[in-house]
Amino acid sequence: MLTADYMDGRSTRVRVVRLEVAGENLVVSGEDFEVRVPFAEVKVDERLGRAARRLRFNDGAFCEVRDLPALDYLLSAQAHRDGWVDRMQRQSRSVLLAVIAFAVLAIAGYKWGMPWAAAKAAANMPAAISEQLSVQALRLLDDGKFFLPSGIATDRQQALSVEFHALHLPEGGNSTAELLFRRSPQLGANAFALPNGTIVVLDDLVTVIDDDGEILATLAHEEGHVHGHHGLQLLLQSSVAATFLALYIGDFSSLLAIAPATLLQATYSRDLEAQADDYAAAVLKLNGRSPTLLAEALKKLSVAHRQEGQAGYLSSHPATDERMRHLRAISGSLSTSRSER
Numbered sequence: 001m002l003t004a005d006y007m008d009g010r011s012t013r014v015r016v017v018r019l020e021v022a023g024e025n026l027v028v029s030g031e032d033f034e035v036r037v038p039f040a041e042v043k044v045d046e047r048l049g050r051a052a053r054r055l056r057f058n059d060g061a062f063c064e065v066r067d068l069p070a071l072d073y074l075l076s077a078q079a080h081r082d083g084w085v086d087r088m089q090r091q092s093r094s095v096l097l098a099v100i101a102f103a104v105l106a107i108a109g110y111k112w113g114m115p116w117a118a119a120k121a122a123a124n125m126p127a128a129i130s131e132q133l134s135v136q137a138l139r140l141l142d143d144g145k146f147f148l149p150s151g152i153a154t155d156r157q158q159a160l161s162v163e164f165h166a167l168h169l170p171e172g173g174n175s176t177a178e179l180l181f182r183r184s185p186q187l188g189a190n191a192f193a194l195p196n197g198t199i200v201v202l203d204d205l206v207t208v209i210d211d212d213g214e215i216l217a218t219l220a221h222e223e224g225h226v227h228g229h230h231g232l233q234l235l236l237q238s239s240v241a242a243t244f245l246a247l248y249i250g251d252f253s254s255l256l257a258i259a260p261a262t263l264l265q266a267t268y269s270r271d272l273e274a275q276a277d278d279y280a281a282a283v284l285k286l287n288g289r290s291p292t293l294l295a296e297a298l299k300k301l302s303v304a305h306r307q308e309g310q311a312g313y314l315s316s317h318p319a320t321d322e323r324m325r326h327l328r329a330i331s332g333s334l335s336t337s338r339s340e341r
Helices: 068-078 084-090 094-125 127-140 154-166 203-207 211-229 229-239 240-249 253-264 271-288 292-307 319-341
Strands: 002-007 017-024 027-028 034-038 054-056 062-065 179-183 190-192 201-204
Touching: 002 068, 017 062, 017 068, 054 229, 062 068, 068 154, 068 271, 127 229, 154 179, 179 203, 179 229, 190 211, 190 229, 201 203, 201 211, 203 292, 211 271, 211 292, 271 292, 271 319, 292 319
Parallel strands: 179 201
Antiparallel strands: 002 017, 002 062, 017 027, 027 034, 054 062, 190 201
16 A cells, blocks of 8 residues: 555645555545546656655646655556656666766867857947947056056057058958057067957067067957957856856946956967967968068067066967968968969
8 A cells, every 4th residue: 555645736735645556547545535547647756866756637636655665666567667867867877978978068068169159249249348348458457557658659659550550451441450559567578459359569569579560460460369359259258157147137247347357368279379370361461471470470479488487478379389380381382372373
């Protein structure tokens, strides 16, 4: 005899009942009532450890059974078969496989899914939001702790800006990105793009490279990050919680809070760096310049940072040797094609 607690679904009264099978019916009987329910219409909840299981009826009533072995015996006698999820939960092998599958999906989501989603979101982010993020980040960086006024002469700044904005871009037209010059003893030779497309150039980068063609090649690389919305993508990837609040709730305060640190410590993936390098190479070729200029700029920055013990520009641009070889290979193929003509 199997006992259970019966609730009719309409009141809070709990009745102690007996459960037994009569033909194709489940008989639920108590002191003052009896209910017969076709067994085919009884819905059995999944097993949750040693917790009581519920037998649910179509009229909203249900029974809670605590004697799980006795219930299993009754169900098996009626050829009842639990759902596949319920069965898998009781098999250690299935549980282990589920854990492994979850881990694989979590890693894949972090490595490929999150960058893909961040790239899509960055490409479709309203310009007003990118502008707000950039203005706020620059305001915090300009407070004297990280950025100081540039020591590069104004006419030199203007000359570089004119040369940069004269470059033709692969998609047509010229860059509209504003160049901002700053000095930063902590960051050394560096340059990076804000979400709104503004490119910040630090003094040490200009003095270390000291060649207009190579400086322009470096700026073309940063234009590649602008074109691909890489800075905004990195910002969105850096905090899942902040991104969720920004995109779904409309609260951009969390994203604003992490923007300065994220931009300063930007670590682009190899794919994003390769995209920016290829974009720079396309810009240089379009303007009759060699992609080797960017390779030479990277070489100078690498030597300078080793000598000065600075992380600087290359801390956020990994696999420098590989990138230099790639750029020189592009330049070599370009020279070969010209000679064949």
